[in-house]
Amino acid sequence: MQVAIPLYPRFTALDAVGPYTALAFAPGYTVTFVAAEAGPVTDDRGTLTLTATASYDDLPRPDMIVVPGGVGTFDALKDEALIRWVREAHEHTRWTTSVCSGALVLGAAGLLKGLTATTHWALLDSLKQYGAEPLSERVVTEGKIVTAAGVSAGIDMGLTLLAQASDEVTAQAVQLAIEYDPRPPFDCGSPGKAPEGMVERAINLIV
Amino acid sequence: MQVAIPLYPRFTALDAVGPYTALAFAPGYTVTFVAAEAGPVTDDRGTLTLTATASYDDLPRPDMIVVPGGVGTFDALKDEALIRWVREAHEHTRWTTSVCSGALVLGAAGLLKGLTATTHWALLDSLKQYGAEPLSERVVTEGKIVTAAGVSAGIDMGLTLLAQASDEVTAQAVQLAIEYDPRPPFDCGSPGKAPEGMVERAINLIV
Numbered sequence: 001m002q003v004a005i006p007l008y009p010r011f012t013a014l015d016a017v018g019p020y021t022a023l024a025f026a027p028g029y030t031v032t033f034v035a036a037e038a039g040p041v042t043d044d045r046g047t048l049t050l051t052a053t054a055s056y057d058d059l060p061r062p063d064m065i066v067v068p069g070g071v072g073t074f075d076a077l078k079d080e081a082l083i084r085w086v087r088e089a090h091e092h093t094r095w096t097t098s099v100c101s102g103a104l105v106l107g108a109a110g111l112l113k114g115l116t117a118t119t120h121w122a123l124l125d126s127l128k129q130y131g132a133e134p135l136s137e138r139v140v141t142e143g144k145i146v147t148a149a150g151v152s153a154g155i156d157m158g159l160t161l162l163a164q165a166s167d168e169v170t171a172q173a174v175q176l177a178i179e180y181d182p183r184p185p186f187d188c189g190s191p192g193k194a195p196e197g198m199v200e201r202a203i204n205l206i207v
Numbered sequence: 208m209q210v211a212i213p214l215y216p217r218f219t220a221l222d223a224v225g226p227y228t229a230l231a232f233a234p235g236y237t238v239t240f241v242a243a244e245a246g247p248v249t250d251d252r253g254t255l256t257l258t259a260t261a262s263y264d265d266l267p268r269p270d271m272i273v274v275p276g277g278v279g280t281f282d283a284l285k286d287e288a289l290i291r292w293v294r295e296a297h298e299h300t301r302w303t304t305s306v307c308s309g310a311l312v313l314g315a316a317g318l319l320k321g322l323t324a325t326t327h328w329a330l331l332d333s334l335k336q337y338g339a340e341p342l343s344e345r346v347v348t349e350g351k352i353v354t355a356a357g358v359s360a361g362i363d364m365g366l367t368l369l370a371q372a373s374d375e376v377t378a379q380a381v382q383l384a385i386e387y388d389p390r391p392p393f394d395c396g397s398p399g400k401a402p403e404g405m406v407e408r409a410i411n412l413i414v
Contacts (some may be wrong), residue, residue, distance in 0.1 A: 018221065024307075047237065050258075172395040176395050179327060182391065198380055199383070
């Protein structure tokens with residue numbers, strides 16, 4: 001399985017590295033970071049740089065694409081090379097997926113019309129402009145299009161994809177290999193669980 | 208808070224990027240990837256390259272260090288420049304931490320003698336050679352030394368550190384910002400929960 005993860009300036013690192021890790025640990029999966037041109041791409045904190053080892057032109061027909069989100073998504077929506085690559089790659093993928101605000105990129109490529117989808121909790125309403133019906137769920141599967149909620153949800157999506165694209169035993173073995181037995185120190189990971197005022201604090205940390 | 212994450216060849220990307228994300232989203236934290244020399248460092252899957260933007264000499268006294276694990280740890284244990292930097296940085300840190308097999312690096316630097324500590328489930332016994340008492344826990348705190356279990360446990364550790372080094376409100380706001388409300392598709396993330404034969408499968412995926 002050839003997986004491509006497009007990088008654009010100010011992506012969120014964990015959006016990309018969560019599903020990368022789940023998929024890259026599985027046998028038979030090759031994950032490649034791609035961009036308009038091969039080279040370094042820096043994240044939305046300004047302090048992490050990942051290398052894209054291939055250009056969009058180098059990898060036009062991956063089996064799976066995983067579009068990460070990040071503060072840079074809003075500029076990425078105007079990046080014609082990215083949007084065109086996503087739209088054209090999607091015609092041949094087995095799986096077209098996103099994490100966090102990466103769903104807006106799928107939307108801008110015209111892939112979410114009439115479908116349910118999810119994204120970061122702060123952006124759910126913005127899916128409607130692309131004709132999608134937002135769902136407040138961790139991972140939403142609509143045929144070969146799979147969208148995940150914010151940032152860390154990409155790990156859950158990666159394992160879910162493995163179970164569907166390979167088999168449950170593979171997904172379970174990867175989950176155990178990466179010791180994904182989460183114990184968040186607080187029960188505060190979604191707006192419905194967070195104390196009053198926390199939503200504003202969280203949004204201020206992101207932008 | 209100046210945080211340094213040392214990178215060495217064949218580290219596990221999520222070990223580094225999990226705590227990076229938790230810490231880099233918090234106000235007042237600057238996270239820097241360091242290595243013997245500034246430049247690109249490739250992970251244990253061979254397909255992800257992160258840039259170290261500073262050398263060990265550039266950043267001798269960070270407030271916090273986070274040592275990731277990975278298949279490359281066993282070579283890293285013989286890397287005198289890394290071990291010396293960890294040992295000397297530790298003299299001045301407020302927090303000295305590790306994820307996964309990164310605990311062995313702390314052990315090789317002589318920092319775990321007589322302490323409880325944790326690491327990836329497959330390596331718990333190997334902590335004993337450094338005089339540490341292994342604990343099968345998600346995050347173990349011994350004064351300013353904090354060790355986390357395998358790979359994904361670094362996210363839990365990052366949030367735990369934020370609560371201790373800053374305050375619980377900051378940790379909760381970051382947890383909400385990165386939508387860390389995990390829903391693993393299986394309950395298979397530690398050996399005690401995994402079906403028979405899964406431990407061997409998982410180990411085969413790692414090495």
